[in-house]
Amino acid sequence: MLCDKCKKNEAKIYYTEIINGEKKEQHLCEDCAMEYSSFQMGTPFMNQEITLGNLLSTILGNYYKENSHSGEHAEKELHCKGCGMTYSEFLKEGRFGCVKCYDTFKKVLEKSIKSIQGSDTHTGKKPKGFETKTEKLVKELPELDKLAIKLQDAIEKEEFEEAVKIRDRIRELKKEEMNNA
């Protein structure tokens, strides 16, 4: 059999590609297989990141099939209220339509995101001024409780000089409270 790509050399390699759940088989010669399967995926515009997007939608697609009793039924349920993106549309594109999609497709996303990223929780940079829910809660606590949390945190991080300062501040505050009472 001749190579599907160059149509000149003998095809020695059977190359199977699965994109968006669709299987595509090709018979390639050694030269074309090297080129096709390593860095160049068809066109220069198909870079690695796009391939990753396709990979993601394939994994999500499989997960979704496993977890729905009726495909059609579940598909209707998953529909973003923010931008109107449907689940099948997302599977096809590999890209979300808006911020709200992350909440809409949360259930199917959670497990898959972990299998692709190796984690599902961000630990890096935050925009300036961004407060987490915990930080907001802590902010509303009385001063003494806030200091108690800070003290615990300093001890856990083994920042003992800071811990001593916080402890002294707690003592001062308690004294003031006693005097006021």
Next chain:
Amino acid sequence: MLKWYKEAGNNSDVIISSRVRLARNLKAYPFSAKLSENQAKEMVTKVKDAGLHLQEKEEKKYYSCNVDMLSDTEKTAMMERHIISPLLIAKEQSTGLILSEDEKISIMINEEDHIRIQSIVGGMNMTEAFYLANTADDITSELFDYAFHEKYGYLTSCPTNLGTGLRASYMMFLPALTVAGKVIKLAEELGQYGIALRGTYGEASKSLGSLYQISNQKTLGSTEKEIMDSLNRIVEQVMKQERRQREYILTNGYDEFEDKVYRSYGVLKYAKQLSSGDAMTLLAQLKLGADLALLKFKDNYNIHELMMEIQPANLQCQLDKNIGSVQRDKYRADYIRKKLPDIQ
């Protein structure tokens, strides 16, 4: 002001450049897939203004433009110099760009994400590349409300960029590993550590001048520093392997290799027509020869700069007109002949 590719960097025998990309989106707009043309236009106008803000804060000159209004040649030339991505060129919507004078910082508007901040510096210097991109991110974020999730971090159009939105990449020159046929095996190994290796312009690896990009794949769950540290550790290993392979060439085929390098110089210096593929292969030989001190130029010379200048669209931009490929090959040969310094 020196452009990044004119600077001599650390480990420049193997590492051409260090690059950082941060993906950001504005909370108030739909992502690219659902963005209307009107919204896209509005976004370009709005974000382009950030260029002025950056200029004020950083005391550095910035330019901005509407990318969709540029000619195809101008766009491709920018892609060849890694200022913009192939995806931005292919977009049919309104797209924009903010670019620092030294071309170290570029901000793409309406690529896959609303904002993609990119910084690029010569040689192995991820710390500076990250510092530049991160500072630009801090300054830009003063103007816009970014889409940020407590658990998932920076929300991106594609979940594969979620979290830090950080892609750190090195452009590496691996001629010895390429000749030894070890690059594909290396790509497979790196894949196991969540590191991707791919060709620089997305063309077939053989005609690329042995240039490759090595970058992190995972963006969520590790801090920016952790991502860059693990990439650095792996790149150090790749660098060691490449240098070891170069030593092997020198000890086990010196004469043959020396002949190849000088022949490459001869062809580059006297050819009347050169396709970009041929020129890249020959320049790669020359760079390797110069890096190994096998051949010395009379003046200090950065061959990578020439590798970028002889790309098809960059050549046409210098000429200020579109020419056919035969004429281009002639012009390329002329250009290289004039630019190549004499050897000692």
